[in-house]
Structure formats: C-alpha cells, structure tokens
Amino acid sequence: MTKANILLTPGPTMVPQEALDVMAEPIFHHRTPQYRELFKEVSENLKLVFRTSQDVYTLTGSGTLAMEASVVNFLSPGDKVIVVEAGKFGERWSALAKRYQMNLVQLKAPYGKVVPAKELEKALKDNPDTKAVFATLCETSTGVLFDIEGMAKETSRTPAILVVDSISGLGADRLEMDEWGVDIVVTGSQKALMIPPGLAFIAISQKAWKLNETAKCLRYYADLGAYRKSLADWDTPWTPALTLVLALKQTLKMINSEGIETIWKRCARLAELTRSQMKSIGLTLFSKDWSNAVTAINVPAGVDGKKLVSTIRDKKGYTLAGGQGDMDGKIFRICHFGIVSEEHITGVTQVIKETIEELKAKGPVKV
Amino acid sequence: MTKANILLTPGPTMVPQEALDVMAEPIFHHRTPQYRELFKEVSENLKLVFRTSQDVYTLTGSGTLAMEASVVNFLSPGDKVIVVEAGKFGERWSALAKRYQMNLVQLKAPYGKVVPAKELEKALKDNPDTKAVFATLCETSTGVLFDIEGMAKETSRTPAILVVDSISGLGADRLEMDEWGVDIVVTGSQKALMIPPGLAFIAISQKAWKLNETAKCLRYYADLGAYRKSLADWDTPWTPALTLVLALKQTLKMINSEGIETIWKRCARLAELTRSQMKSIGLTLFSKDWSNAVTAINVPAGVDGKKLVSTIRDKKGYTLAGGQGDMDGKIFRICHFGIVSEEHITGVTQVIKETIEELKAKGPVKV
Numbered sequence: 001m002t003k004a005n006i007l008l009t010p011g012p013t014m015v016p017q018e019a020l021d022v023m024a025e026p027i028f029h030h031r032t033p034q035y036r037e038l039f040k041e042v043s044e045n046l047k048l049v050f051r052t053s054q055d056v057y058t059l060t061g062s063g064t065l066a067m068e069a070s071v072v073n074f075l076s077p078g079d080k081v082i083v084v085e086a087g088k089f090g091e092r093w094s095a096l097a098k099r100y101q102m103n104l105v106q107l108k109a110p111y112g113k114v115v116p117a118k119e120l121e122k123a124l125k126d127n128p129d130t131k132a133v134f135a136t137l138c139e140t141s142t143g144v145l146f147d148i149e150g151m152a153k154e155t156s157r158t159p160a161i162l163v164v165d166s167i168s169g170l171g172a173d174r175l176e177m178d179e180w181g182v183d184i185v186v187t188g189s190q191k192a193l194m195i196p197p198g199l200a201f202i203a204i205s206q207k208a209w210k211l212n213e214t215a216k217c218l219r220y221y222a223d224l225g226a227y228r229k230s231l232a233d234w235d236t237p238w239t240p241a242l243t244l245v246l247a248l249k250q251t252l253k254m255i256n257s258e259g260i261e262t263i264w265k266r267c268a269r270l271a272e273l274t275r276s277q278m279k280s281i282g283l284t285l286f287s288k289d290w291s292n293a294v295t296a297i298n299v300p301a302g303v304d305g306k307k308l309v310s311t312i313r314d315k316k317g318y319t320l321a322g323g324q325g326d327m328d329g330k331i332f333r334i335c336h337f338g339i340v341s342e343e344h345i346t347g348v349t350q351v352i353k354e355t356i357e358e359l360k361a362k363g364p365v366k367v
Numbered sequence: 368m369t370k371a372n373i374l375l376t377p378g379p380t381m382v383p384q385e386a387l388d389v390m391a392e393p394i395f396h397h398r399t400p401q402y403r404e405l406f407k408e409v410s411e412n413l414k415l416v417f418r419t420s421q422d423v424y425t426l427t428g429s430g431t432l433a434m435e436a437s438v439v440n441f442l443s444p445g446d447k448v449i450v451v452e453a454g455k456f457g458e459r460w461s462a463l464a465k466r467y468q469m470n471l472v473q474l475k476a477p478y479g480k481v482v483p484a485k486e487l488e489k490a491l492k493d494n495p496d497t498k499a500v501f502a503t504l505c506e507t508s509t510g511v512l513f514d515i516e517g518m519a520k521e522t523s524r525t526p527a528i529l530v531v532d533s534i535s536g537l538g539a540d541r542l543e544m545d546e547w548g549v550d551i552v553v554t555g556s557q558k559a560l561m562i563p564p565g566l567a568f569i570a571i572s573q574k575a576w577k578l579n580e581t582a583k584c585l586r587y588y589a590d591l592g593a594y595r596k597s598l599a600d601w602d603t604p605w606t607p608a609l610t611l612v613l614a615l616k617q618t619l620k621m622i623n624s625e626g627i628e629t630i631w632k633r634c635a636r637l638a639e640l641t642r643s644q645m646k647s648i649g650l651t652l653f654s655k656d657w658s659n660a661v662t663a664i665n666v667p668a669g670v671d672g673k674k675l676v677s678t679i680r681d682k683k684g685y686t687l688a689g690g691q692g693d694m695d696g697k698i699f700r701i702c703h704f705g706i707v708s709e710e711h712i713t714g715v716t717q718v719i720k721e722t723i724e725e726l727k728a729k730g731p732v733k734v
Binding site for chain 2: 029030032061065221242243244313319
C-alpha cells in the first residue's frame with residue numbers, strides 16, 4: 001500500500017501540505033503566551049465554521065468524546081431525551097443515552113432514510129418533559145442529510161435543547177447554529193477541518209449552558225465547565241494535542257479565506273459530480289436524501305464489496321470507505337469535503353469501473 | 368520566541384526528528400491492515416516500557432483521561448479509596464475520587480516531601496475495606512519520587528489495587544509493573560515517550576480487571592472494556608490520533624533499541640548532573656527525594672521567579688517549567704528525560720546564572 005494513496009474516506013480526509021508541514025516543526029510548551037495566541041486565533045476562527053457567536057471548545061479526543069460531553073454536561077440520569085436515528089452514528093446517541101441511564105425515546109428510520117422534522121414535532125408534543133433532542137447532520141454511515149433547520153424550529157418552541165452530531169457534516173453541509181437555533185454542535189478534526197484525528201470540538205448555546213447548571217451526570221476530563229473557565233484565558237484545562245492545534249491554524253486559514261458558504265457550494269458540486277459519475281458507470285445510489293459530505297453507493301450484484309474496497313486501496317491508489325455494520329460489503333462511500341478535487345472523483349470513477357469489471361471477470365462471488 | 372527553543376519542561380519534551388518527520392507524511396485510514404500492523408507493533412513495544420506482560424491500552428486524550436479511566440473502570444460511587452498525595456498531581460487523584468463520590472482517605476505530605484510506604488501499610492490496616500490506592504511515581508509539580516515498590520508490597524497483601532500515575536516518571540524512573548505488583552500504570556505521550564501530547568496509555572493487571580467486573584461508575588469514551596475488545600484485533604473503539612501513533616512507532620524503536628534499563632541510568636546521570644550544576648551556581652534544590660525525571664530548584668531570594676522563567680524562554684532560547692499553583696514563582700523545574708543532553712543541562716545552567724545576575728542587577732523584586 002502506497003503512502004500516496006488518495007484518501008476519499010469520510011474522515012480521516014487528506015491533510016493539506018501546509019498543515020502537514022507545521023506538525024513536523026520543533027514542539028513548544030502549551031502554558032506559554034505563544035500557545036495562548038495560537039489557541040485564541042484557532043478558537044475565534046472556529047466560530048466562523050460553526051456559524052455561531054458562542055465559544056467553541058476544543059477537546060483532545062475523538063468525536064465520540066465530544067458526543068459524550070454533550071450528554072454528561074447537560075443531563076442527569078433519568079432525564080427524558082429523544083434520539084433521532086437512522087444509522088450507525090445516530091445509534092451512538094442512543095447508546096450514550098442508555099449508558100447514562102436516560103429515559104430514551106427513539107425516532108428511527110431504516111439505514112439510508114431520514115426521520116422528517118414533523119415526526120419530531122409530534123414526539124415533542126407527546127413528550128413535553130423532554131430535556132434534549134439528539135440528532136445528526138450527515139449520517140456518515142449512509143450519507144444522508146437530516147433536516148436540522150426543521151428540527152431546530154421544533155426544539156426552539158420547547159424547553160428541550162437540540163444537540164447535533166455534525167462530525168462529518170460541518171464544513172460541507174450548511175449548518176447555521178445561531179440562525180437556526182441549534183443548541184449544541186459537535187465535530188471532529190479529521191473531516192472537513194482537514195487535520196488528522198485527535199481533536200473534537202463543541203459549541204454551546206446559552207439555553208444549553210442553563211441546563212448545565214442542573215446536570216448531575218458525573219464527569220471530569222469532559223467537564224465543559226472546566227473548559228469554559230480555561231477558555232477565558234485562551235487555555236485548556238488539560239494538556240492539548242498541540243501539534244494538531246498548529247495544523248488547525250493552517251486549515252482554518254484556508255477555510256475562512258475561501259469562505260464557508262463558498263465551500264458548501266463546492267462540496268455540493270463535487271457531491272453532484274460523484275453521483276452523476278457513479279450513475280454513468282451503471283451504479284446506483286444507496287439513498288435519496290443526500291448530504292454533500294459523503295455519498296453511499298450500492299455494490300453491484302455479483303461483486304464482493306469488501307474485495308472491491310480492498311483492491312482499490314491496495315492496488316489502485318485510492319482509499320474508499322466500505323459499509324459499516326450491517327452495510328459491510330453492501331455499499332461503499334466516497335467523501336467530497338476537504339481537498340478532494342474533481343480529478344479525484346473522475347479518477348476514482350474509472351478505477352471503480354475497471355475494478356468491478358476485473359472482479360466480475362474472476363467469476364461470481366461465493367455466497 | 369524562537370521555534371528552536373530548547374524545551375526542558377517535564378512534558379511536552381522535545382520530539383526527535385525521526386518522529387517529527389513521520390507526522391508530516393500523507394495521512395492514511397485507521398480501519399485498514401496498515402494501521403493494525405502499526406498499532407500491533409506499538410502496543411507490543413509499549414509493554415517493554417511498562418515492564419509488563421499485560422496489554423497496554425492507547426487512548427486519544429491527555430494523561431488526565433487515563434487517570435479518570437483508572438477510577439471509573441474499576442470502582443463504584445461510595446467505594447473506599449486511599450490517595451497518597453504531596454503535590455498537584457496527587458491532588459488530581461483526590462479530585463477525581465471526590466468527583467466520583469468515593470469514600471476518600473488521604474495520606475498527605477507537604478509539597479516537596481513524600482509519603483513513606485509504611486504510612487500506607489498503617490492506612491490499609493485501618494481501612495481493610497479499601498478498594499484502590501492511588502499514588503504517583505514522579506510528582507511532576509515537585510520532582511519527588513515515591514516508593515512505589517514499597518507501596519505495591521503493601522497493596523499486594525490486600526484486596527486493594529495499586530494505581531500509579533507515572534505520567535512524567537515512566538521511562539525515566541525505574542518502575543517494574545509486573546515484578547513489583549503494580550495493578551494499573553498510567554502515562555502520557557509527551558513525556559519520556561517523546562512524542563507530542565494527545566495520547567495516553569494504561570496497563571492493567573488481572574487483579575484490576577477482576578474489579579472491573581463490579582465497577583458501577585458510568586463511562587463511555589473511557590470504557591476500557593471497549594478498548595480491550597478492540598485491542599484483540601489491534602484496533603481502538605474510537606478513531607485514534609494516528610499521526611501520534613506513527614510518531615510513537617519511531618520513538619519506541621529508539622527507546623527499545625537503547626533499552627529501558629540503560630535509559631533509567633542515563634536519566635539518573637543527567638539528574639545528578641542537573642543537581643550538581645545548580646549547586647555550582649549557588650542555587651538550592653527544592654527537595655531531597657529525587658526523581659530522575661525532573662528536578663525542582665528554589666528561585667533565589669530577591670529574584671522574580673516568573674520573570675526568570677519568561678526571560679530565559681523569550682530571550683535565551685530555553686523553556687523551563689515554573690512552579691505550579693502555590694509554587695508559582697518560588698521554584699523552577701528542569702526535566703532530564705527524552706533527548707535532553709549534558710550540553711543542554713550545562714548550557715541552561717550558564718543561562719540561568721547570567722539571567723539571575725541580570726535580574727538582580729535591575730534591583731530587588733517588588734513585594
């Protein structure tokens with residue numbers, strides 16, 4: 001496997017050279033004016049991506065840590081929560097809610113579908129004691145986009161907060177945290193922010209901070225009150241993954257220089273190109289409710305989906321994502337955020353076409 | 368502040384060039400055979416540093432996350448625990464125990480002192496229902512070394528497990544996890560493992576895993592059961608900070624090629640050199656119970672300790688650590704692990720001498 005593999009997975013995504021370069025510079029200490037200046041710039045620039053005037057907190061950990069932080073900092077065991085789920089990452093919200101002994105109401109749709117906002121309207125009416133609604137912007141496992149704007153309209157009318165996993169969506173799909181009234185937005189570093197995995201981010205509305213005052217779930221490393229106190233001095237309560245913060249300074253500069261609205265449009269164009277390219281080689285798409293972050297494509301009949309992905313990765317120089325869980329071998333996924341270009345999409349399309357033909361020529365898949 | 372600052376802080380420490388270089392290479396995906404091969408090598412090589420035949424788990428987060436994991440995975444609210452503390456990081460064990468509603472017994476000594484193992488012997492006799500003892504190998508805030516071997520003798524005779532924060536000590540001070548009978552050893556990436564911050568590590572004895580079966584503290588991201596399950600496939604439950612794992616492969620190669628026992632001796636020589644150099648310029652040491660990881664030195668009378676550290680950092684090319692908490696301005700600290708050399712120690716000694724003279728010449732400190 002060559003290191004120059006073109007990475008088209010929905011995270012980690014390819015890291016721009018400017019960001020790679022700074023990670024190889026000699027390290028410095030984080031309890032210094034130099035770090036606070038860096039962290040201030042990064043924290044301010046993150047707000048432009050989150051479309052919020054609220055502070056954005058940087059945690060050292062994966063996106064799952066920030067998801068957990070969104071549960072334990074705002075709720076108590078026994079609280080009623082609604083989870084909107086139709087895929088692996090929606091299921092993670094339910095797993096977290098169960099682990100923390102919440103009173104869980106699940107609004108489910110099958111993989112590849114979405115749950116319409118009007119179902120949430122009804123669920124909130126039926127459950128007026130709901131403290132929080134957990135949803136997903138782009139469900140990475142299936143590539144569908146949920147109607148977060150519509151859901152925020154519903155939660156805004158109630159005491160419940162809306163918590164959105166936008167780990168793969170933020171920076172690719174439109175999300176207006178303040179304008180729509182989303183209370184908590186969570187993302188990770190290795191998606192549209194274009195740096196390696198290891199950082200997670202969370203932005204919090206005043207409505208959510210109010211709920212924080214009564215939250216009884218126990219927490220320490222993920223205690224956002226400590227992060228809030230530290231951020232007042234452009235600092236973090238625990239040692240940060242500073243090489244990743246350095247890389248983030250570079251990618252945020254690129255993102256904000258292009259402009260987030262322009263990036264949304266670029267991702268939409270690339271997503272559209274991906275779909276038309278896949279159709280042009282006779283493939284069908286797994287869903288209709290498209291995210292601009294990732295597209296899921298059905299593996300054609302007679303082809304081993306796992307073999308398709310591993311052959312393309314190990315012999316053809318492109319890394320695609322396979323299906324997760326029950327979808328393993330049935331779909332593959334291509335991302336369109338970060339530094340993915342039209343050439344990457346058209347290039348991988350030819351490779352997919354060829355590889356499918358090669359695999360078919362070797363005979364049918366054993367069942 | 369120049370980027371070529373010689374970093375003599377007890378973490379982050381300087382990162383060897385071989386490790387810096389790999390972090391600037393194009394990124395790849397972590398759910399691949401390539402990553403599993405890397406992670407297997409790293410996980411196996413970590414055992415040699417931990418001096419254990421048990422698995423070592425890699426968490427994406429700071430050392431504090433691994434400390435929290437050592438509490439929540441093995442205990443339940445109300446459990447009796449003993450914390451041995453004499454500094455900022457010992458206090459963190461107590462803070463964690465309080466946060467998770469443990470029944471806390473504290474064995475305290477003042478900053479700069481240690482708690483002898485015989486005090487633990489008595490405390491365990493007085494508290495036969497103790498589930499866990501939390502201690503520190505090197506107390507980074509003061510540079511003292513605790514008698515972990517002696518403490519392990521005491522806990523081995525009881526049902527209690529011994530949990531050791533060796534975040535700054537591991538790889539500098541002798542620690543024999545299996546031979547001494549230490550149950551849980553925790554460390555971080557930016558100390559003697561010589562990579563940037565962002566990873567934490569934890570090794571767990573079978574006695575501790577037994578306790579895990581009844582632990583009722585709620586946990587998700589830090590749930591070590593999930594890490595145990597994943598490690599069987601050389602994988603992690605959540606997305607790992609993979610550039611740091613790549614860097615770790617390089618530094619572990621260096622560490623295990625030199626040999627951990629040789630490294631302990633080298634750190635001891637450098638620690639001794641540091642102490643004699645400091646005495647040679649008329650300075651006094653903060654403590655007697657030396658760690659080989661870090662030395663704490665008293666700021667001389669009439670000198671502003673904060674100004675001393677900032678002047679040396681901003682104008683003289685060396686980053687030292689100041690004092691933490693109550694010690695701020697009263698001591699400064701120099702580490703001797705990683706790629707710190709004799710030349711760095713003798714070089715910084717001259718710089719400290721000059722800077723003290725310059726600051727004294729400017730007149731006495733305002734009180």
